Amino acid sequence: MDLAELWAIFGPGVAGAVFGAGWWFWIDAVVCSSVSISFVHYLPGIFASLAALMFNCVRREDIDYSPYEEGEWRLKLWLFLAYVVSFVSLAASVGLLIQDALETSGPSAWTGTAGVLQCVFVLIRIISAGSFILYSIKEAAGARLIGVCYGMNGDNLPSPQDVISLYKKCEIQFIRLYEPKPAALEALRGSQINVCLGVRNEDLQNLSSSQDAANAWVNANIVPYKNDVQFGWITLGNEIIPGPYAAYVAQAMNNTHNALLSAGLDGVKVTTVIASTALGASYPPSAGAFSSEAIGPMTNIATFLSHYGAPLMINVYPYFAYVSDPTHISLDYALFNSSVPILDGDLKYFNLFDAMVDAFNAALEKLNLSDVSVAISESGWPSAGNDPYTSVANAKAYNLNLMNHVMGSKTPRRPQHLMDTFLFEMFNEDLKESAVEKNFGFFYPNMQPVYPFW
DSSP states (O other): OHHHHHHHHHHHHHHHHHHHHHHHHHHHHHOOOOOOGGGGGGHHHHHHHHHHHHHHOOOGGGGGGOOOOOOHHHHHHHHHHHHHHHHHHHHHHHHHHHHHHHOSSSOHHHHHHHHHHHHHHHHHHHHHHHHEEEEHHHHHHHSSSEEEEEEEOOOOOOOOOHHHHHHHHTTTEEEEEESOOOHHHHHHTTOOOOEEEOOGGGGHHHHOHHHHHHHHHHHTTGGGGGGTTTTEEEEEEOOOSSTHHHHHHHHHHHHHHHHHTTTOOHHHHHHHEOOOGEEEEOOSGGGEEEEEHHHHHHHHHHHHHHHHOOEEEEOOOOHEEEEOOOSSSSSHHHHOOOOSSSETEEEEESSHHHHHHHHHHHHHHHOOOOOOEEEEOOOOOOSSSSTTTOHHHHHHHHHHHHHHHHHHHHOOOOOOOOOOESSSSSSSOOSSSSSTGGOOSSSSTSSOBBOOOO
């Protein structure tokens, strides 16, 4: 049983007892006082209690970290003000205690002491609540940023039930499914794993054709599981921009969004997944721009994402950029190990990943849609298949450094934004075409690790 669970059971009772003890001291002092106590003496306890009430106004779901919400600074400001009020109240009670000790005609020293004890006990209650809030923020930010893609392009993979058990054992909080597989969705029931569910590329035209088609898709693939499976995102299309399906994406997203609203799932983000092929320019990062073929569909898509506060999901693979030009791109730069930055105006890039991500950010800015954030739908490094670039050491180094990076750092162009990130991928898939594509997994199909990671 972790700290959060223990606090949920015992916390309210303990906090209430501490708060009540503080007020008991004050009530006892007032009742036993031989002189009338002025209203000023009541104020420190009242304001300290007000600070406690401010903490009580913060719900657990309010501190559930999400990089797509802009309320985090408001929460911090609210909690800071609560702390200020509580400490000022304590200081005021100490001042009144000193005043009472110096005057012979005023309330007794016990009255001042009781006022200090009251504020101290209320402050202890606030600090205990604040510590739990900080713990919850840390847990939410740490646990909820990293996911792993679950590809099924293999003929020897374990059962979905065993796979989900492995996700839980590894404490992986996000899972990306490329299409709705009933067996996988059944296995996810009650798992508390946040699901990114894909729509098949070939289904986009139908979903864009009518609202009824999108309603039918949601009713078949989401609604039967909505009470037991946590859906975080629905992705319509995977790496299809530019291409023949690109024109269908924006309307399919809108229809699917409406269908989710009708099903009572207004918290699910609807988006799409694009790759660097959607960019016409990517270096330097500030020159990032969508290609002429992609700019039309991407304008419609990004406008939708801006309106509904959803992220644009991008597949980012420094490995492929590195192996295409190892003469000019160093391995250290690709693996997050470089200490020498690449300059782009005033911005410094110490790794290729940030540079690639910021090319997408710059492209969004050129559409005047800089408020659209990005999330990483795939990124990884193969452990075999293309020596000397692929190796267990390189794969482990990249994935570990990537995970640490996205959990605590932002890109130079978006220094305020943490990105949800899906590592690619859970298993080696033997039906993939090339040797490299077969070896991105953290685990072999027998669920033994390719290298120690989780």
